[in-house]
Amino acid sequence: MHLESTSATLLVIASLLALAWANSPWSHGYEHLWETVLSVRLGDVGLSMDLHHWVNDGLMVVFFFVVGLEVRRELAVGELTDRRRMVVPLIAGAGGLALPALIYLLLNPSGEAAHGWGIVIGTDTAFLLGMLALVGPAVSTQLRIFLLTLTVIDDIVAVSVIGVAYTEHLEVAPLLVAGLALVGIFVLDRMKVWRAGPYVLLVLIAWVATLGAGLHASIAGMLAGLLVPAAEPTRAQMEVATSRFRAFRQSPLPTLQRETRDELTRTISVNERLQETLHVPTSYLIVPVFALANAGVDLRDGVLGEALRSPVTWGVVAGLVLGKTLGIGGAAYAATRLRLGRLPQGVGGGHVLGGAALSGIGFTVALLIATLAFDSETLQRDAIVGVLLSVVLASVLGWVIFQVAARFLGQRDAALPKLLTPPVDPERDHIYGDVDAEVTLVEYLDYECPFCARATGTANEVRDYFGSRIRYVVRHLPLPQHPHAELAAVAAEAAGRQGRFWEMHKHLFEHQNQLEHKDLAGYAGVLGLDVEQFLRDLEDPALAEHVREDMASANDSGARGTPTFFVGTHRHEGRYDARTLIAELERDATGETARLGVRSRR
Structure with missing residues (x-):
């Protein structure tokens, strides 16, 4: 939670810095920075993109890769191993996809503006959890798991929309290479390969091939993360690692040190090792840099006033803030009333509604889709203004709902019980x-x-x-x-x-x-x-x-x-x-x- 709250703070700082820079006398420097071309070449082979594309098509692949890793781990060994716990959050997630898109299309039913419906379907998981740490209940572990489960469907659908709805032309040969790379990750899993290197190499191949195919590379990151195996250490692995360590303690030789390190590494799945390695740079560097590269909208010379009169701006705001709150909250309520599932222990209706409001923070995914959905710079600008307004409004609405739930419904901590129930009984225990x-x-x-x-x-x-x-x-x-x-x-x-x-x-x-x-x-x-x-x-x-x-x-x-x-x-x-x-x-x-x-x- 500390990592996520700090990441959210850095996101806010980076966004404000981008806005201030883009509206300052030095705004040309902001534009020039992200238009700078960076090339990586080996002979005649290489990649050449401006910094803005390196951030959106390169660094953000790592972000979506980490999201995929988290989802795979939850499905394999985490909270989602019990599939019954997925029912209510997945139904709520579906409501949080359909209603926002419908609200946006009601306000923008035709023309190029209608093409922006995908902007309002996604939730920025990192920003959501960061704001939950800042404005949510003091202890919100169970609500966090509920929201993380809910964003599984958001992330998968949003990335699919990026890869399908906003892709105009596909190259078949690179697409086949990307597919083979993903199949290779699956094969490595089946073969129980435990070193991270082969997985990382295939992820890089899938990324480059996806770029060459014309798909947005985020889809390669998400799919690759979902394929990287997660598993609990086995007793046999623990025993082998322990015996190696004892042997090294008795005879501290370089060969035994290497063997001991390898056995200890093998006990932790590739998925968890990659998460451990990538979580901090993703939260503290990649996501804030993305905000810095995309939040800088020049609002001078009446631009802000024009954006505030645009149906695209208010379609985004209404879709994210109202659509997510009502869609997620209403679908969760319906699912529990129809006895399709139950809310997690410790999570109340007020918690769900507050979390639904925070789900209106579409920041990272929404900004990314906004740059893909429109060719018009004016519509892009209007959409970005809507996304930034939604961050503020969704955060405030979430805070208000959490305060009301705590004061009037007694729904304070959204966490598991901590007290031993019943206490120790010498007659029974x-x-x-x-x-x-x-x-x-x-x-x-x-x-x-x-x-x-x-x-x-x-x-x-x-x-x-x-x-x-x-x-x-x-x-x-x-x-x-x-x-x-x-x-x-x-x-x-x-x-x-x-x-x-x-x-x-x-x-x-x-x-x-x-x-x-x-x-x-x-x-x-x-x-x-x-x-x-x-x-x-x-x-x-x-x-x-x-x-x-x-x-x-x-x-x-x-x-x-x-x-x-x-x-x-x-x-x-x-x-x-x-x-x-x-x-x-x-x-x-x-x-x-x-x-x-x-x-x-x-």
Whole structure:
């Protein structure tokens, strides 16, 4: 959120600078700068474009590539793996496409002006999330995910419109090359290629070929990003990387250093590594430079007055500000009323309407389409004025709606719950350590999750550090993508009936890849349990219900993945290595001691 709010601030500064420069006595310098030609050549082969085109057709490809990467990651391992969560935001996104375009065409039904309908369909994802950080609820993580899901359809449709509706002539041969490059990225994914270099090379080929084909290169960036694979690290990868690191620690040789680095790199998907590399330059450099290159409209000599009388200007304003607010808000309301889906936990109707208003910030995509939609410089100017006005009006409207929702509807934070619900119950929960220990660490876990406590050693290190001062509590959160996790959780509970929960807990993590029914029966025998009783308990509905109660508890407490830790009664966010958790537990212990001291003095 800090990255996005800073990016939004830089966007505003760059836009104001561009406007001030374009309306100053030195405005010819602004025009001359972006008309400067930059050529990159190797012999007779190369690219030659002015700086304005290098920004719009080059740097912006990186922006759309990052958007594609984010969408692919959310679909593969993020919030959108549960397709049910996509229903309401996608319906809302469709409303936010159709109504703005309709409003624009009602005001500009014919002639060249009608060609600008695509200006109002897109949302500037970076600017939207940045303004959300500035004017939205103090904590808006769930609303952010809802809006990011919503902009998936905006981005895909907007880029498709750029590539199809605003392309006049296509060259077949370069188009085939671009298609082959994209197929090559898909093949690299199938072949499990983990180095980023081959993917980047094919993205560059797709970009150059798309330019040669006559398509706007943004479509190559988006499609390439959608094809770059995203996946969670596997247990096997983690174990190999750990063994390499141990070998390097014992023998710090250059060859082992290289092998260790490669294995560590392999555990993180190409998608996430590229996002990590590109996010900061995209937010802090590329998007502000785009604003600087495109927001500079000369409004002197009555130009602003003419633009404010233009139906194109007000078509853009009405489409983006009113169309997005009513289209997204109305479609989301209809989807929930018809029970087609539900809003994310923690997100209210006021939050959705405020986010819908901020979606009227079409800045980056809208400016890009404005330069493509019209041949007339006058219409381009009018559209750009409309886009800039929409940024201000949509931001103010969003702020007002969020304030009203907070004051009159009590809809303040749009975030997941942070309080452990229900609290630890010694009669029900499995507690390792003294029931009345000084600090409490609760973990929601999945026995097939490679990152949970036994796989990483986090819980062991924390318990070793605190000794008798800590009680460690386990609750179950088997994830849908892990087919044996729920049965394994029931097996742990069945062993618990015979007083061997922690022994089975350890055994399950040591054999994460072998959790079939027959495997569990074998583990019961190894642990010396009454196997027949164990097998009967595996079928006991009461134990399955116990696991489901833990899952409901996780939902009520804001736990969405594993491992999720609670320090005392509050959900821990961020890194969950042993050092971080120890520091959080110590702070919690200090705070609790201080609170007890105040009570005793009273």
